[in-house]
Amino acid sequence: MSMSSICGVLSQAAGRSDLSGMQIKIKTSLHTSAVGLVAFILPAVQMTHIFVYGTLKRGQPNYPRMLDPANGKASFCGRASTIDKYPLVIAGKYSIPFLLNIPGQGHHVQGEVYSVDDQMLAFLDRFESVPDMYQRTPVKLKVEEWVDGAGCGQTPGSTMEAFVYSTTTYQPDWVELSAYENYDAYGDHGLEYVIRESRDD
Known part of the structure; x- marks a missing residue:
C-alpha cells in the first residue's frame, strides 16, 4: 500500500x-x-585486507593503479611488517620485487595495508598474474602505523592477517639474491624497475 x-x-x-x-x-x-x-x-560490500610491499606502495611506479576507480576501491589503512621473516628480492630482467614464500629467511618485510573491494581484488589477481607468477596467500602482520577513521579496525602494535602476493614459482638462484627489508624502486640498489608498458614480452 x-x-x-x-x-x-x-x-x-x-x-x-x-x-x-x-x-x-x-x-x-x-x-x-x-x-x-x-x-x-542490500548486501554489505565485501572488503579484504591486502598487504603490499613493492611497486603498489605509495610513491612507487604502480601506485596509481590503486587509485584508479576503474579497477575498484582501495583504502589505505596503514603500515605494517611481516611477523615472520621472508626474502624480498629484486629479480629478472625487469627488476621486479618478489616476496619468496620461504618463512624464516630474509627480513621482517615492511609494507602497506589496504582494504579493497571484490573488484579491486580481482584486478590485483590479474595484475599479479595469479597463480603463475604470484600466489595470493595469507600473512601475519604487526601493525606499525594506522589511519584513524580508516575503518580497518586495527591499532598500532596489534597483529592482524592479510593477503599478500608472494611466490613459490621462483628461479632456484633467486634465494641467493640480496634480500631487502623495505623495497623502493628508486633506491640505491641500482636495479631499475621496468613498467609493464615498456616490457618486450
Whole structure:
C-alpha cells in the first residue's frame, strides 16, 4: 500500500479533513523506514585486507593503479611488517620485487595495508598474474602505523592477517639474491624497475 493510500484510509476512519500534519509525519516515518529497509536488504560490500610491499606502495611506479576507480576501491589503512621473516628480492630482467614464500629467511618485510573491494581484488589477481607468477596467500602482520577513521579496525602494535602476493614459482638462484627489508624502486640498489608498458614480452 502506498503512503497516500495509508493516509487516505486514516482520514476516512477519523472522519476529519485536518490530518495534513499527521500525513506529513506518517510520510516522513515511512520514508525513513523505507531507507532503512533498503540498507538492510542490500548486501554489505565485501572488503579484504591486502598487504603490499613493492611497486603498489605509495610513491612507487604502480601506485596509481590503486587509485584508479576503474579497477575498484582501495583504502589505505596503514603500515605494517611481516611477523615472520621472508626474502624480498629484486629479480629478472625487469627488476621486479618478489616476496619468496620461504618463512624464516630474509627480513621482517615492511609494507602497506589496504582494504579493497571484490573488484579491486580481482584486478590485483590479474595484475599479479595469479597463480603463475604470484600466489595470493595469507600473512601475519604487526601493525606499525594506522589511519584513524580508516575503518580497518586495527591499532598500532596489534597483529592482524592479510593477503599478500608472494611466490613459490621462483628461479632456484633467486634465494641467493640480496634480500631487502623495505623495497623502493628508486633506491640505491641500482636495479631499475621496468613498467609493464615498456616490457618486450
